[in-house]
Amino acid sequence: MRLPCPICGTRDRREFYYQGAASMLERPVSGELDAWHAYVHVRDNPAGRTRDLWHHEAGCGAWVIVERDTVTHEVFGAVLVEDADAD
Amino acid sequence: MDRLTAVSPGADLLPVRQGALTLEEVLPGEITSIAPFRGQRKAVTQALLAALGVGFPEANCLTRKGExxxxxxxxxxxxxxxARLTADLGGLAAVTDQSDGWIVLKLSGAGAEDVLARLVPADLRAAAFPEGAAIRTQLGHMNVSVARTGGGLQIMGFRSMARTLVQEIADAMASVAARAGAG
Structure with a gap:
């Protein structure tokens, strides 16, 4: 698998570290326990399109949101977390 | 006080020669990391151009002027x-001295790309990786910088991994040279 790093271009998967679902960027604004429980522990396991966080560890060092399909392995694109998340 | 002798990271390891291939150490002198603060990249480039004649490079590139x-x-x-950083980047960038942290190698000769093709998961052939290209990638499991400059491939790795880095490349050089020799 190759991933399109917005900075480096298309690179081999070995250069990337997989973090997990991009829902991690959507922090609950309230202190409500259920919201935080879902944020920390509950994940979808989609057969199809998914958005994940990857770290271009052996490349530029940027965090990237990659959209891909878990069934076909098609990679649709990637954006920098920096551009998508104000934090 | 005793007079101390500086020893380069690859002093007892290099050069390595295999057929047409040569792996040698480059002594770059001072290495200074420059990390522009948010929104200051243009100002950093202007300061560097004024003081040294090179700008801050675009992604996957290097800029050069003489050595x-x-x-x-x-x-x-x-x-x-x-060269020493003579530009004043105060308020524009984070600057640190990296001189003793890295080993810098140059791999040259016909088949140099074939050697790194065995170790690096990136296309380093001249068509995809021309003079002036500079990427971060892996060599084996080591994070490195690879650049094409001055008629060869420059590989920079952490000094702490110098021996492994040289050994990995030397082994691949031996394989490529043996294959070339076998016709």
Whole structure:
């Protein structure tokens, strides 16, 4: 698998570290326990399109949101977390 | 006080020769990392151009003037090599001395790309990786910088991994040279 790093271009998967679902960027604004429980522990396991966080560890060092399909392995694109998340 | 002798990271390891291939150590002198603060990249480039004649490189590139090189090393990061940083980057960038942290190698000769093709998961053939290209990638499991400059491939790795880095490349050189020799 190759991933399109917005900075480096298309690179081999070995250069990337997989973090997990991009829902991690959507922090609950309230202190409500259920919201935080879902944020920390509950994940979808989609057969199809998914958005994940990857770290271009052996490349530029940027965090990237990659959209891909878990069934076909098609990679649709990637954006920098920096551009998508104000934090 | 005793007079101390500086020993380069690859002093007892290099050069390595195999057929047409040569792996040698480059002594770049001072290495300074430059990490522009948010929104200051243009100002950093202007300061570097005024003081040294090279700009801050675009991603996957290096800028050079004579022996002086400014090598892209990651997101908002570049290494100035071959000269002291004389520009005043106060307030514009985070600057650190990296001189003793890295081993710098040059791999040259016919088949140099074939050697790194066995170790690096990136296309380093001249068509995809021309003179002046500089990327961060892996060599085996080591994070490195690879650049094409001065008629060869420059590989920079952490000094702490110098022996492994040289051994990995030397083994691949032996394989490529043996295959070339076998016709």
């Amino acid at each position: 002086l090189r400014c090598v892209w090393m990651g997101r908002d990061l570049a290494f100035l090599m071959g």
